[in-house]
Amino acid sequence: MPYYKLTYFNLRGRAEIARYIFAFSGIKYEDNRIGRMDWLTIKPSIPFGKLPFLEVDGIILHQSLAIGRYLAKETGLAGKTHLEQAQVDGIVDSIDDFISLFPWGEQDQDVKQEIQNNLFSNLAPELLQHLENYLGEKDWFVGNSVTWADFYWDVCSTTLIVLNPNFAQNFSKLLALKNRVQTLPGISEWIKNRPETINSL
Ligand SMILES: N[C@@H](CCC(=O)N[C@@H](CS)C(=O)NCC(=O)O)C(=O)O
Structure with a gap:
């Protein structure tokens, strides 16, 4: 090791x-x-x-x-086949595209808040709907076992919930996935x- x-x-x-x-x-x-x-x-x-x-x-x-x-x-944790790995990467990159839009280094708090509000109001619902559709009735985003895409969802959404406690509140399947990840050994x-x-x- x-x-x-x-x-x-x-x-x-x-x-x-x-x-x-x-x-x-x-x-x-x-x-x-x-x-x-x-x-x-x-x-x-x-x-x-x-x-x-x-x-x-x-x-x-x-x-x-x-x-x-x-x-x-x-x-x-990358996906069992190359095809699954590409699916996992697609989920990770979709979440990352969104979180990368946040003005992490912005010093002006008013400007920062305005950009964040815009992202939460105008872009988040579409991403969340896509993620929830992709998850569907499955336990994990890809295949039949946990991958790092599920981890990435939990990691990023936890941060986004700190910024906006209402983030994802209407997406019960995605919240259930968070809970599944957070209770893993x-x-x-x-x-x-x-x-x-x-x-x-
Ligand atoms: N896309 C890069 C982003 C790296 C990045 O911007 N890191 C920031 C912290 S989140 C940083 O290094 N800031 C200090 C600096 O630029 O000197 C990644 O995912 O690692």
């Missing part, structure tokens, strides 16, 4: 998908949470200069979804014991 070290701020954010995969798979890793000053010191030495990054026996992987996809493949313990994060994000 490689030595894994995941570096990010003290946020769930873009590192949480990797942490979920580690938690569910029972794989040991170093959950390295750094402050902004430490980050600015090491940023120039990190390929592509962004967080999170994952060191795998010293090799640095960047981009949260590349990290997630790699870990999912290593742990059997490994995940439920992680959620109970994980560190408090800045602004609960």
Whole structure:
């Protein structure tokens, strides 16, 4: 088993998908949470200069979804066939397209709130309807067992619910999926014991 070290701020954010995969798979890793000053010191030495990054026996992987996809493949959470894997990736990317529209770095709180309100009012319902249709009566988005697409839904929707408690409230199947993910062995313990994060994000 490689030595894994995941570096990010003290946020769930873009590192949480990797942490979920580690938690569910029972794989040991170093959950390295750094402050902004430490980050600015090491940023120039990190390929592509962004967080999170994952060191795998010293090799640095960047981009949260590349990290997630790699870990999912290593742990059997990527989908059982290439076709299923493409379906899983489609769900992950659809959720990521939406969450990437949020103005995470915006300093002006009024501007930030206005953009967020617009995303929740005008774009969220369509995405949520597509996700709920895709899920249908199944337990998991793809195939007959959990994949990292189900984890990604829970991770991202948890953050979106912090910003807007009404997000997804009318989508009972998607909320039931959240509950299924959150009660999985490994995940439920992680959620109970994980560190408090800045602004609960
Ligand atoms: N698409 C990238 C986004 C990476 C990114 O923008 N990371 C932010 C934190 S969420 C960051 O590194 N901010 C500090 C900086 O740019 O110096 C991913 O998913 O990893």
